[in-house]
Amino acid sequence: MDTALPRAAPDPAFLDRLRARFGERLHLTDAMLRQHGSNEAHFDVVLPDAVVFAHSTEDVVDLVNLCVAADVPIVPFGAGTSIEGNAVPVRGGVSVNLGEMNQIVAVNAEDFDCTVQAGCRREQLNEHLRDTGLFFPIDPGANATIGGMASTRASGTNAVRYGTMREAVLSLKVVTPDGRVVTTARRARKSAAGYDLTRLYVGSEGTLGIITEVTLRLHPIPETISSAVCGFDSLEGAITTVVQSIQAGVPLARVEILDDMQIRAVNAWSKLALPEVTTLFFEFHGSPGGVAEQVEMVGMLAAENGGGDFAWSNLPEERGRLWKARHEAYYAAVALRPGAVGWATDVCVPISRLPECITATKADLATCSVPATILGHVGDGNFHVIFAMDPQSKADLAEVEGVNARLVARALAMDGTCTGEHGIGIGKQHWLVEELGDAVDVMRTLKRALDPKDLFNPGKIFSL
Amino acid sequence: MDTALPRAAPDPAFLDRLRARFGERLHLTDAMLRQHGSNEAHFDVVLPDAVVFAHSTEDVVDLVNLCVAADVPIVPFGAGTSIEGNAVPVRGGVSVNLGEMNQIVAVNAEDFDCTVQAGCRREQLNEHLRDTGLFFPIDPGANATIGGMASTRASGTNAVRYGTMREAVLSLKVVTPDGRVVTTARRARKSAAGYDLTRLYVGSEGTLGIITEVTLRLHPIPETISSAVCGFDSLEGAITTVVQSIQAGVPLARVEILDDMQIRAVNAWSKLALPEVTTLFFEFHGSPGGVAEQVEMVGMLAAENGGGDFAWSNLPEERGRLWKARHEAYYAAVALRPGAVGWATDVCVPISRLPECITATKADLATCSVPATILGHVGDGNFHVIFAMDPQSKADLAEVEGVNARLVARALAMDGTCTGEHGIGIGKQHWLVEELGDAVDVMRTLKRALDPKDLFNPGKIFSL
Known part of the structure; x- marks a missing residue:
């Protein structure tokens, strides 16, 4: 959907100043502008006037000062994996790409923290951490940048146990609109020193300044990790199993729900052969004895709620294959229809309302002609409907907008939120x-x- | 230390308007003004011009509108247990007492949350929750109000496992300076819906608006709770035990350090007979098997680091007695010297720097003539020195200010914070x-x- 309107050409004198400061790191080619004006969802492409690759906080300061002096918008860009159009430069201006600013500045293993530049990606960080016995748990699926994850308050599959970027970020380095570099907190695990600027910038989607460094809390890699897949004979049974597990105090590390359509999509995309029924993906973290206790409790609850046998995998390769399939579920769902674009809903409700919310949504989808799957971080009360829309079809768009409007209204009526983890963005x-x-x-x-x-x-x- | 300067009498017409609206809930007696102008630490008493007891959010809205129209300061007051002078009305005006606004509005046990009015106290809440199998873990020692705890971003003994008020608050109802009532978030466990206003108001000490309701996350009461006390032959050994336990992934629920002087104070105040050496107070939460594993691991590490035998208590009464003594440690320390007032420092440093920070502080205290104890939430890197100062002695004040200045400078040099949990307040x-x-x-x-x-x-x- 490329409906970008023709715009006035950018001021040549301004571009000259950018070129003088950034040289070959200023890009004006159509391909580069298009890459930074696109998005992973259904939003219109809107080209920036220029793209600048920053390599340091000082680069960002100078770029901010040049843009503000010229009244030019500035939009940070990480990996481009957000799905609410969060990085689309809807009013043009300069897209500042932080992806090459990806140094791991410090790892303080004894303090369970590290500092990275904003463009560092989460997989790169976990690769780097492997030998320390620590890991960074926040996992939105996509291999996003840490700065982008902070900006959208991302979370994902591990949030039920380890929290979201709200809990994970200890401190930020931010370039403010007046061109100053502020550090929002020291490295202590807690502080009551004034307003919580860290949390103000986390989730602010680049609208209050540009994050250039992030200090993160890390966690010890669990002694034992065990994954399991379990099919259920009903949606309610699957969700009830999760709610009861949490009420019993089981510290689930991951628990994801995939409906029958999503399993079909995953089977096709990731070459799996799971039974095409509502399915829970679990991961348990802990000591050997602790994991055994968790597994026993959850297995008992699943059996009481119409769950089938658990398919276990304790081997890293098997677990990796399973969670890779889960991570690619969005792409798998969109691929249900050749040439489609994705639209992901993102409501989150109090967990007691989740069965009712998902069941009503599933019923609504039964009359929707656009292929759609359901996929959720069920331990948090957060789930997604992923639509595979024909990008040319206004009827598809209208139909999906209708389902989404009813879904968000349903979630708000349950004291829930319109977005659990994707942010507000454009839509x-x-x-x-x-x-x-x-x-x-x-x-x-x-x-x-x-x-x-x-x-x-x-x-x-x-x-x- | 009552050095309040004489001030102009408050505008009678303004007081008439307050009386017309609040009737007998407007208080002007010296005793009532003094109660609201005092504090638990060494700060000067500063009297408000008036005290109003609010009973509803509507009361607070009307009071805010009256104060703002008359350019009169407004200062929220909960239980008065803060120790940085946070509620002292240093510029006069109206002290609004929220202590009678203490309803428990809703308990959503299935969702692990509840909503309370700002004046609800934490012990009252936990008493109310007892039959639900849930509890509210944040425990600063004092029986503070939930609104006050949110305002100062309080934490305390359970923070190592359950976080601080930053993590515990799901949503706030706030009366803003323009007299509007805003709700900062819905009841979903996570959200990416715009700026994190919840976290902006948590810790803002009443400077941005007045919190009237708080929605809190709750936790299941653990199946097994076990407490232990262990004396050590050195400070370093005690701290190293904690650091190694955390590095080993032990989910300590509480771990508190009390130095020899603090144990002496606690023994005298709470009629205990603990050996007067550096001591750790532990609490373990979990399943029976999980707690047994934790205990075994920590016991082994303590033995390797010069710890003595563990004195266990699994009975609720014994545990209660132990933690009551810990909770009263501040009063016990101040009582080391008859007629003294307290001064509590509050630095928090990255945990790897904690041994060095406490050891250097202990050495500094060796040359200080004011009685002082050390007491800390050692799992967070947060500890307090509690001085028992002669309220009349300028020499005491100067000496304590010197130790505190060196301590804060030491913590900042270690990338720590000047306040882990008390807030900035006046001092x-x-x-x-x-x-x-x-x-x-x-x-x-x-x-x-x-x-x-x-x-x-x-x-x-x-x-x-």
């Missing part, structure tokens, strides 16, 4: 107002105070 | 700037944007 702005009312005015006040010219990823989260 | 404002530099300007910008007249707990965290 959820009116839902944010439905969800939080006057609190959005407080957000606008903060935005105006910190970015008075509205140049930092303008048009995202809300319009001023 | 740590210049240290906040040392700690976070330009980030404090960002905080000031937020404050000016949300409270342009500087009427909400003015003079705390920073001066504008």
Whole structure:
């Protein structure tokens, strides 16, 4: 869906200043602009006027100062894996690519933390950490950058046990709209020193400044990791198993629900042969005895709720194959229909309401002509419907918009949120107002105070 | 230390408006003003002009509107247990007491959350929750209000396992300086819906608005709880035991260090007979098997690091007695010297630096004439020195200020914070700037944007 409107050419004098400062790291080719104006979902392509690859915080400071002096928007870009159009430069300007700013600055293994540049990717970090006995647990599926994950408050499959980027980030280095470099916190595990700027920037989608470094909490690699797959004869039975497990205090590390359609998609994409029924993917972390206790309890609850046999895998390769399939579930779902584009919903509700929310959504999907799967981080109350839309079809778009509107309204009526982990980006702005009312005015006040010219990823989260 | 300066009498017309709205819940007696102008530490008493007891969010809205219209400061007051002078009305105005606004609004046991009014106290909440199988873990020792704990980002003995108020608060109802009531989040366990206003208000010490309701995450009461006390032949040995336990992945629920002086104080205050050496208080939570594994691992590490025998208590009464003694440690330390007032330091450092930080502090205390104990949440890297100061002695004050200045400088040099859990309040404002530099300007910008007249707990965290 490329409906970008023709725009005035960027000011040549401004581009000359960028070229003088960044040389070959300034890019103006159509291919490069298109890469930075595209997205993994259904949003229109909107080209930036220029792309600059930053290599240091100083680069970002200079770029910020040049852009602000010229009233040019500036939009940070990491891996481009976000799915609410979060990095699409909807008002043009400069897309600043942080992907080459990917150094691992420090690993403090004794303190269970590390500091990375914003462009470091999560797989790269975990590869680097392997010999330390530690890992970084936040796992949204895509191999996103740490800066991008912080900006969207990402979470994913491990959040039920290890939390989200909200809990994972200890401190940030941020370039503010007035060109200053601020560090939001020291490396202590907790602090009561003034306003929690770390949490203010986490999830702010680049609208308040540009994150250039992130200090993260790490966790010990568990002594024992065990994964299992279990099919259920009903959606309710699967969800009830999870709710009861959590109520029993089982510290599930991962628990993912995939409906029958999603299993069909995963089987085709990842060459698996799972029974095409509602299925839970589990992962248990702990000591050998602890994992054995968890497994026994969950197995008992699954059996009481219509679960079939558990298929176990304790071998790293088998576990890797299973979770790789889960990670690729979005692509698998979109691939159900050749040439389709994806649209992922993202509601999150209090866990007691999850069975009702998913069941009602599944019923709604039964009358929807667009292929769709359900996939969820069921321990958090967060699930996605993934639609495989014909990019040319206005009827598809209207139908999906209808299902999504009903789904978000259903979640809000259950005291849930329109977005568990993808952010507001372009597409959820009116839902944010439905969800939080006057609190959005407080957000606008903060935005105006910190970015008075509205140049930092303008048009995202809300319009001023 | 009552050095409050004489102030102009409050505007009678303003007081008339308060009386018309709040009737007998407006208090002007000296005893009541004094109660709200005092504090548990060494800060000067500063009387408010009036005290109003709020019973509802609507009360707070009306009070805010009256105060803002008259340019009168407004300072929230909970239980008065904070120890950085956080609730002292240093610029006069109205102290709004939320202590009678203590309803438990809802308990959603299936969702592991509850909503309480700001004046609900933590012991009241846990009493109420007892039959649900859930508990609220954040435990700063004092029986503080939940609103006060949110405002100071409190934590305490359970934080190593369950986090701080930063992690515990799901959502807040806040009356903003423009008299609006905003709800910062829905009840979903996670959300990526815009700026994290919840975390912005948590720890803002009443400077951005007044919290009237708090929605909290709860946790299942563990199947097995076991407590132990273990004396060590050195400070380093005790701390190393904790660091190694965490590195081994032991999910300690509580681990507190008390130095020899603190044990002496606790023995005297709580009628115990613990050996007067550096001591760790432990608590383990989990399944029977899980707790047994934790205990075995920690016992082995303690033995390797000069720890003596573990004194166990699995009976609730015994555990209660032990932790009651720990909770009263602040009062016990101040009571080492009849008529003394307390001063508690509050640094928190990366855990690898903790042995060095505590050891150097202990050495510094050896030359200090003011009685002092050391007490710490050692799993977080957070510890307190509690001084028992003569309230009349300028020499005492100077000496304590010297030790504290060296301690904070030491912690900052280790990438730590000047306050792990007490907040900035009155006393740590210049240290906040040392700690976070330009980030404090960002905080000031937020404050000016949300409270342009500087009427909400003015003079705390920073001066504008």
